[in-house]
Amino acid sequence: MADNNVSSTPPAENQNPNPNSNDTIDPNNSNETETSIDAIAQKVQDSMTLSKRHKFWETQPVGQFKDSGNPSLPEGPIEPPTPLSEVKQEPYNLPGPYEWITCDMDTKEMCSEVYTLLANNYVEDDENMFRFNYSKDFLQWALRPPGHYRSWHIGVRVKTSKKLVAFITGVPARIRARDTVVSMAEINFLCVHKKLRSKRLAPVMIKEVTRRVHLENIWQAAYTAGVVLPTPISTCQYWHRSLNPKKLIDVGFSRLGARMTMSRTIKLYKLPDSPITPGFRKMELHDVPAVTRLLRGYLKQFVVAPDFDEDDVEHWLLPKEDVVDSFLVESCETHDITDFCSFYTLPSTVIGNQNYSTLKAAYSYYNVSTKTPLLQLMNDALIVAKKKGYDVFNALDVMENEVFLKELKFGPGDGQLQYYLYNYRLNQTLRPSELGLVLL
Numbered sequence: 330m331a332d333n334n335v336s337s338t339p340p341a342e343n344q345n346p347n348p349n350s351n352d353t354i355d356p357n358n359s360n361e362t363e364t365s366i367d368a369i370a371q372k373v374q375d376s377m378t379l380s381k382r383h384k385f386w387e388t389q390p391v392g393q394f395k396d397s398g399n400p401s402l403p404e405g406p407i408e409p410p411t412p413l414s415e416v417k418q419e420p421y422n423l424p425g426p427y428e429w430i431t432c433d434m435d436t437k438e439m440c441s442e443v444y445t446l447l448a449n450n451y452v453e454d455d456e457n458m459f460r461f462n463y464s465k466d467f468l469q470w471a472l473r474p475p476g477h478y479r480s481w482h483i484g485v486r487v488k489t490s491k492k493l494v495a496f497i498t499g500v501p502a503r504i505r506a507r508d509t510v511v512s513m514a515e516i517n518f519l520c521v522h523k524k525l526r527s528k529r530l531a532p533v534m535i536k537e538v539t540r541r542v543h544l545e546n547i548w549q550a551a552y553t554a555g556v557v558l559p560t561p562i563s564t565c566q567y568w569h570r571s572l573n574p575k576k577l578i579d580v581g582f583s584r585l586g587a588r589m590t591m592s593r594t595i596k597l598y599k600l601p602d603s604p605i606t607p608g609f610r611k612m613e614l615h616d617v618p619a620v621t622r623l624l625r626g627y628l629k630q631f632v633v634a635p636d637f638d639e640d641d642v643e644h645w646l647l648p649k650e651d652v653v654d655s656f657l658v659e660s661c662e663t664h665d666i667t668d669f670c671s672f673y674t675l676p677s678t679v680i681g682n683q684n685y686s687t688l689k690a691a692y693s694y695y696n697v698s699t700k701t702p703l704l705q706l707m708n709d710a711l712i713v714a715k716k717k718g719y720d721v722f723n724a725l726d727v728m729e730n731e732v733f734l735k736e737l738k739f740g741p742g743d744g745q746l747q748y749y750l751y752n753y754r755l756n757q758t759l760r761p762s763e764l765g766l767v768l769l
């Protein structure tokens with residue numbers, strides 16, 4: 330999942346979002362001792378409830394809160410692989426009325442069923458104003474990379490009506506953590522129908538996908554979530570750049586800043602009509618080797634990043650209409666490919682608005698600058714996104730994105746995205762700028 334806090338604050342309102350967040354104890358306060366004892370008691374209480382709060386995740390090979398910051402624990406797999414013959418051969422039990430299915434995402438019918446489940450039940454923002462609306466083409470792209478396993482596309486149906494009520498997926502990926510490239514599953518699209526929530530179905534879905542991943546002799550996974558679970562490897566934030574500020578304000582995605590009028594706001598976010606970098610063009614099939622080289626070289630600097638080969642780059646980065654867009658800079662003299670930027674398309678349904686039904690959002694994906702300053706490259710990405718009719722351009726604070734976020738008038742979102750690894754320990758929490766991975 331990408332972002333469960335879709336709403337943004339315009340830069341004009343971002344001056345000091347939480348001035349009280351660093352409260353210190355006032356030495357002149359006669360209640361000081363009381364306050365600090367209270368504070369300590371609260372911390373102990375919090376830590377006890379925290380450790381009791383995750384009945385399921387406590388049983389899994391993931392970093393546990395109690396082990397955070399314990400340098401004696403080694404980095405790497407938490408549990409060794411078990412012999413394949415010892416992996417449970419039958420699916421986990423579901424409550425009586427439900428049955429497992431393997432979803433054939435090659436078929437239009439199955440894609441439509443999955444699309445409908447997610448369009449009605451997947452991630453919403455905290456105020457239930459927007460819900461992700463991954464397109465069918467996007468789902469087929471996201472779920473069928475090189476080497477994908479159909480058995481990792483898992484659904485749950487009601488036996489009698491055959492209605493699809495839950496979903497979870499994995500796709501294979503090689504992910505490097507420091508110097509080690511690990512075969513992993515990227516887990517995504519966990520969704521339980523709204524009417525079946527809080528019945529502990531999610532842990533069964535997670536255990537089943539884990540079992541099917543194990544059957545392929547893969548023992549690690551990467552995933553992201555808006556919720557805090559044991560234990561994030563990094564906590565990242567979404568930033569939003571208005572491209573169509575009037576619509577964003579009309580649908581309640583953003584607010585007019587203090588002392589701002591609509592026309593001043595529109596002017597603030599105005600962009601040139603076409604990219605300014607000479608040699609900036611759409612990526613084509615023949616660019617795959619050069620883009621792969623550029624990207625592999627670039628991603629080396631991050632602690633956790635995908636290990637992309639040419640097949641991966643062709644799948645994940647070659648432009649696909651309304652799914653993924655990629656542009657590069659080709660030197661006019663040498664014809665070398667010196668820079669690259671990309672974004673994927675993930676609209677959100679606007680819930681209950683008279684005038685608008687969807688918000689068209691671009692999400693920054695992988696960007697590499699060697700010759701063109703990153704700021705200029707990303708400004709060109711904004712220009713093409715605006716031209717293609719996107720309402721907003723979103724980016725996480727991962728990789729080197731901090732370099733351009735404020736400067737290009739992105740405003741911080743109000744939620745965080747947590748990154749996780751399953752059965753792999755890192756003994757330090759990573760700064761977002763140490764992460765070179767974007768999950769869809």
Ligand SMILES: CC(C)(COP(=O)(O)OP(=O)(O)OC[C@H]1O[C@@H](n2cnc3c(N)ncnc32)[C@H](O)[C@@H]1OP(=O)(O)O)[C@@H](O)C(=O)NCCC(=O)NCCS
Pocket residue numbers: 330382383384385386387450451452453518519520521522525526527528529530531532553554555556558
């Ligand atoms: C996420 C969702 C499937 C969880 O289902 P649920 O019915 O709310 O919760 P259940 O009773 O089945 O299971 C609760 C357990 O799942 C865990 N869980 C909840 N959301 C999770 C997530 N996104 N990833 C992993 N585990 C999650 C809970 O932490 C809890 O385990 P714990 O006791 O160890 O803490 C459901 O709320 C949903 O479909 N939400 C909308 C889509 C969404 O947010 N998907 C996740 C995108 S990352």
